[in-house]
Amino acid sequence: MVSDYVELVCEKCCNCDMLFWITKKHHDALILSKESFYCPNGHSQSYTGKTDAQKLKEAKENTKRIQGYWEDTCNERNKHYDDLRKAKRKIKKLQKDALQEKAE
Ligand SMILES: [Zn+2]
Secondary structure: OOOOOOOEEEEEEOOOEEEEEEHHHHHHHHHHOOOOEEEOOOOEEEEOOOOOHHHHHHHHHHHHHHHHHHHHHHHHHHHHHHHHHHHHHHHHHHHHHHHHHOOO
């Protein structure tokens, strides 16, 4: 006796609410291809949403974009911080020079 196990996915028609089963392999292929398929009453169905792989790719792209923005912002902040330190040093030097001139 040969036995085959096939994983099935239950679908519900969005038009007539009929339940029907398709193989998981076919189900996964339909999600990727977004091709139309039909319920037993002939109503056209299709998966229109994004696949998990597409969602993951978009999330990675968003993370990379946000990380780049964050790094640019930190670099800009550090540059302003350095400019501010230089300006404070210059002010201190000018104040010191002015006090020396006044004392002379
Ligand atoms: Zn139907």
